Amino acid sequence: MTNSNDLHAKLAALLDREDALDLFRGAIGAHSITGNEANFVAYLAKQMEKRGVESIETAEFEPGRPNIWGERKGSENGNSSKSKRLLFIGHTDTVHVDGWEDHWKGTERENPFAAPLIDGEIWGRGSGDLKAGICASLAALSLLDAAGIKLKGDLGFAYVGDEESGQPGSGISAGIKDYTRRIQAGDIARPDFTVYVEPTRLAVYPAQIGFYIADIKITGKSAYFGVPELGKDALKAAHSVMSALWAHSDDLKSRGSHDLIGEGFLLITGLTGGGFIAVPEECNLSLIRKLLPGESLDEAAREMEEVIRGAIADPDISVSITYPAGRDHALGGSAAEIDPELPEVRALSDAVSGAMAGRGAIEGAPFWSETPFFVNELGTPAVYCAPGDIRNCHTFEERVDIEEYFAGIVAFACFMARYCGIAD
Numbered sequence: 001m002t003n004s005n006d007l008h009a010k011l012a013a014l015l016d017r018e019d020a021l022d023l024f025r026g027a028i029g030a031h032s033i034t035g036n037e038a039n040f041v042a043y044l045a046k047q048m049e050k051r052g053v054e055s056i057e058t059a060e061f062e063p064g065r066p067n068i069w070g071e072r073k074g075s076e077n078g079n080s081s082k083s084k085r086l087l088f089i090g091h092t093d094t095v096h097v098d099g100w101e102d103h104w105k106g107t108e109r110e111n112p113f114a115a116p117l118i119d120g121e122i123w124g125r126g127s128g129d130l131k132a133g134i135c136a137s138l139a140a141l142s143l144l145d146a147a148g149i150k151l152k153g154d155l156g157f158a159y160v161g162d163e164e165s166g167q168p169g170s171g172i173s174a175g176i177k178d179y180t181r182r183i184q185a186g187d188i189a190r191p192d193f194t195v196y197v198e199p200t201r202l203a204v205y206p207a208q209i210g211f212y213i214a215d216i217k218i219t220g221k222s223a224y225f226g227v228p229e230l231g232k233d234a235l236k237a238a239h240s241v242m243s244a245l246w247a248h249s250d251d252l253k254s255r256g257s258h259d260l261i262g263e264g265f266l267l268i269t270g271l272t273g274g275g276f277i278a279v280p281e282e283c284n285l286s287l288i289r290k291l292l293p294g295e296s297l298d299e300a301a302r303e304m305e306e307v308i309r310g311a312i313a314d315p316d317i318s319v320s321i322t323y324p325a326g327r328d329h330a331l332g333g334s335a336a337e338i339d340p341e342l343p344e345v346r347a348l349s350d351a352v353s354g355a356m357a358g359r360g361a362i363e364g365a366p367f368w369s370e371t372p373f374f375v376n377e378l379g380t381p382a383v384y385c386a387p388g389d390i391r392n393c394h395t396f397e398e399r400v401d402i403e404e405y406f407a408g409i410v411a412f413a414c415f416m417a418r419y420c421g422i423a424d
Contacts, residue, residue: 007417008354011410014146020139020409021122021402023047025115027131028124034093034170037161041068041092044134044159051142053157061161061178068092069158069179069188072141074151075423084153086419087191088137088412090198090386091163091175091370094126095394103396121399129393132400132408133197133386134159140412147413153420156191163370165325173327176370180378193344193381193419194374195412198367199388199400202356202408204349206342206383207260208365208372210291210335212301213325215284216241216308218273220317222281231279237317238283242268244311245287248304258292260340260364265290266304293337297329328377333368336375338382344419348385351415356407366390 026047032040041058048056048070056070076083097112104110108118112125122132137157144151160175182188198205218238223231249266257263266289273283291300305321312319327333338345340362352360365384374382387408388400 004350004354004414004418007414008410011143011147011413012355015143015406015409016146017406019142020135020406021117023139024122024127024132024135024405027135028115028122028127029113031097031113032092032094032126033096034162034164034167035065037065037092037175041066041159041161044068044092047138048157051138052145053138053141059178059182061175065161065175067158067160067175067179069156071157071189072151072155074153074155074420076152077154084192084420085156085189086153086416087156087158087194089158089160089194089196090130090134090137092134092159092161093164094129094131095164095166097125100125100396117402120403121401122405123399125398127400128199128388128398129390130197130199130386130388132388132405133199136387136405136408136412137195137197139409140416143409143413144416149417150423151416151420152423154189155416155420156189160370173370173373176373180373183378190378191374191380194371194383195348195415196369196371196374196382196384197386198365198369198384199386199390199393200363200365200384201389202352202359202385202387202404202411203361203363204345204352204383204385205260205363205365206340206345207258207293207337208335208384209261209368210293210295210297210333210372211288211325211368212291212297212323212332213286213288214301214304215286215322215324217320218283218285218312218317219320220279220281222275223279225277225279228279231281232314232316233279234283234317235273235280237312237314238271238273238285240311241285241308242271244307245304248307258364260337260362261292261366262364264292264295291335293335295335297331297334301331327368327370328372334372334376336372336382338375342381344381345383347418348383348411348415351418352385352407352411354414355411356404359404359407360411
């Protein structure tokens with residue numbers, strides 16, 4: 001049996017860095033702002049076929065918006081009770097590029113899809129979120145082939161759309177909802193373990209936050225400024241509501257902290273209102289609530305609504321509350337976690353740390369993405385792990401360290417071999 005150090009060294013020596021870089025730069029060039037995923041899916045179809053992914057399928061989750069998936073069968077091919085199936089999954093869509101060209105005008109970063117290599121980093125929209133992870137998963141398969149390593153267990157690859165928010169009529173996880181429904185129906189094999197390739201700086205995230213977004217409309221009655229007693233001041237009511245919500249957030253923080261993702265809280269993110277030389281009739285607030293694993297979205301929303309309604313004493317001032325960001329739940333996105341001591345979590349951590357010193361730490365995701373569809377709905381353990389830094393994603397600074405990307409390929413290949421087993 002090849003030991004872990006030998007396997008890392010063998011894979012690192014055989015990595016075709018030029019091919020891996022071309023794969024990554026081509027992925028960034030296949031721009032795929034939410035709603036235009038088909039452009040990138042067409043690129044992936046060619047790359048998956050080139051790299052020996054089998055049984056490649058595409059299906060539209062909405063008109064003109066396809067998912068794509070495929071697999072590499074292992075030598076045991078389900079004939080052994082010990083045979084395992086490992087899935088690598090990521091989303092194909094990216095956020096918009098509004099303002100990017102103006103921001104970088106006259107520089108080599110001006111085109112958000114040109115993928116320039118600058119000071120050891122690949123720049124471009126989608127580089128970190130999350131085309132580095134997708135490309136690392138496919139390049140890892142090519143690396144195993146270059147090393148002559150055949151696996152006992154099966155590998156699945158799935159790339160889905162509609163994860164990002166911001167484009168009208170989209171961003172509700174429509175892609176993964178379609179994909180996981182196919183798993184539940186038995187049309188796609190159920191994985192035993194899933195790596196979702198959101199950017200983690202090559203840390204391993206077995207836990208993530210939950211969230212809901214709430215839009216709150218407070219309505220009073222307008223009146224001329226000289227006779228304010230005839231009006232009902234919505235802005236003043238909003239002040240009372242905000243004070244109560246901030247106190248509620250402090251209470252949430254006091255309830256305890258999760259080892260990997262910290263405290264729950266509530267953040268008011270927007271306020272609009274006012275009248276033209278008049279008592280303000282309407283005021284609108286927006287907020288986001290961070291939930292910890294084990295917290296109920298329904299209960300958290302109910303509690304917040306009680307705080308809001310309890311802060312308004314005047315029965316003539318009305319409140320309406322909507323939740324515009326439903327994901328795996330009608331109100332938002334559920335938190336999720338798996339045991340960080342699971343052998344496969346530790347094995348992935350070891351594979352990463354062996355590929356790049358100082359990486360592979362077990363941490364918590366400070367974002368919401370789509371592992372709850374696996375952990376909470378399918379009962380399949382899932383983690384986030386990939387090259388890239390979430391802190392520069394969605395910004396004009398989006399980029400990925402190229403050595404981190406190469407290390408991610410080696411780490412994924414090593415984990416594939418260790419998890420699925422190496423065939424004789």
